[in-house]
Amino acid sequence: ASLGASEEVLASLAPKSVTAPIAIGITEQLGGSVSLMMGGLLITGMLATLFVDLIARWLSITDQRILGFALGLNGHALGTARAFEIGPTAGAFASLGMGLTGIFTALILPLAFRLTGL
Template identity: 40%
Template sequence: MLNWQAAGQAVVHHPLFSVGLTLIAFQMATWLYAKTRKLWCQPFLVAMTLVISVLLLCQIPYEEYRQNNWLLTIWLGPTTVALAIPLYLNLSRIRQLFKPIMLTLVIGGAVTSALVFILGWLFGTSHSLLMTLAPKSATSPIAMLVAENLGGVAALAAVFVLLTGVLGAMMGPWLLNKFQVHNPAARGMALGLTAHAVGTAQALHEGEECGAFAAMAMSLMGVLTAVALPVAVALLS
């Protein structure tokens, strides 16, 4: 019995176990979403739930899981750069809609940040929490850096970014369908602006053009957040 336990522990703590767990969870989540197309079956949410459940069941610390997944982590950079491929393929379309894109970016970014400050003021949110929430629509690295520089909590900012992305990817397509927004460029811009990387992944499921505009919106929103948000906070202060 002890030998079986030792063998089981050796398997679950092997680096390839974490890699396999991540890949299998992602494939299962993608398959489930393709079959059901339900809001609560969003691939990122399902995969995250499966991974967390297995880690808790096997008593694998998160630090160990993260360290064992270095093989997948190093591909995050090339994967992000690969988003330039759909952008290049849709470059003529982007040039055609350049003015609406920039207008949507400025208005959408301003409204997203303004709502955080307004709701925070109405509910009496502390300055630290407000600065943590403000960059929630940017990607995690940018949001964490901006939040920390503004006096927020970087680790908590990453949590809010994650929640924003998941909820945006879940509710975004439903809301866009509800308001009869079927244009791929418009849907991609909306998902990229509000739900960053998770929204972009969702947009890529809908089509190449939608994914291209989501990737562009995510990138531009990150730049706008990093540059304009600190200036806006300084002016408001």
């Protein structure tokens, strides 16, 4: 297991970067703890929202499409809510990013777990 974590902990934290309904299904499929996953998901969403805002200011990124997509990819529902506060274009791109992340994670993560033997 990675860094000494048990298989259950890995299965619980692996889907933390997608929106909750998808992450719950993945976690159950992998045999992880939904409670642990929800804690990781909340922390991921809060930190992603904070850091995307900070990095965007630092790099002077003002394009709502870029900000929204980054918030949706990294901050799932919390990031998407923040994107809609920025504007409708940012919210639309955040929704797109969150959806794409969910689809790819739901398809690839279980396969990756099977291939690695976890």
